[in-house]
Amino acid sequence: MEYFERLATVEEAEQFIEENDVAFLYISQENCSVCHGLKPQVKKVMDQYPKIQTAEIRTDDAPEVASKFHIFTVPVLLLFVDGKEYHREARSVYMQKFDEKIKELYENYFD
Template sequence: MMDIATLKYFSHQRCGVCKVLMPKIKELLSDSFPKMKFQYVNIEEEPEVAARYQVFTVPTILIYFEGKEYYRFARNVSIIQLREAIERPYQLLFE
């Protein structure tokens, strides 16, 4: 079964920025987008998954709605930009 809304978070254990960013993203999803699924991918443990999604840097965040990639953020990720990117398609699907 396909998830309607998914955020894929690509990182690895040595990424300091990623460790700070991930809890903020999880909080954003739980507070504002509770129906969006969160998936964490450690690119060092799952390099084939990173390759399949063409992820070459961390953090990389992919936003999917109805199985299609809508947005891709890499390296410098703003929570505000992330919220704005998710908001409209999320509202169209769930509200």
Template sequence: MKLSLAILEKLKEERASFYIYFSAPNCGVCHVLAPKLKTLMAEHFPRLDAYEVDNSIQPEIAAQYSLFTNPSLLVFLDGKEFLRRSRVIGLGEVEGELKRPYQLFFE
């Protein structure tokens, strides 16, 4: 789903749980990682809403979070930033760091 600054602020106010994947069209790693990340999140963290930001179209969102490299991942739980990864994103590491907090939050 496309994300705007207004939607992002509303999500944080509503204390939503979601993740944002930042990428760019000229980033080969971004294109390889995106489907793998979507699969991981859908299988293990299905209650997190998914958003993608194309930094070439919406650089203001990445700049707001001081993200200046691709790919980047931000995970929010209860409207607060919980996890931040950029450039080298290990899917096993993301899963390991989210598993316990996700279980506590949603179960």
């Protein structure tokens, strides 16, 4: 099941970030059980904020994504505002804290 738009290259990720005022990027790997377990929880949170564009890129498909975004572990949740990194969570994500951060941004940016 696909939860987010799937990106295959770093160039696609850069374009996605550039084209969207607020962009969320989920970075994962195919063989990462934490990535697979966390993704539905993240999707549930992001569904509450429909104006934020979401996408996923796997380091298996695009290994250079790790160096581009300074990734040392997966999963990584990156939120960009106007092309700049606004928030980052990695590996152990506290969903309530993550949701609060997204809600704060959403209310301030879109209202």
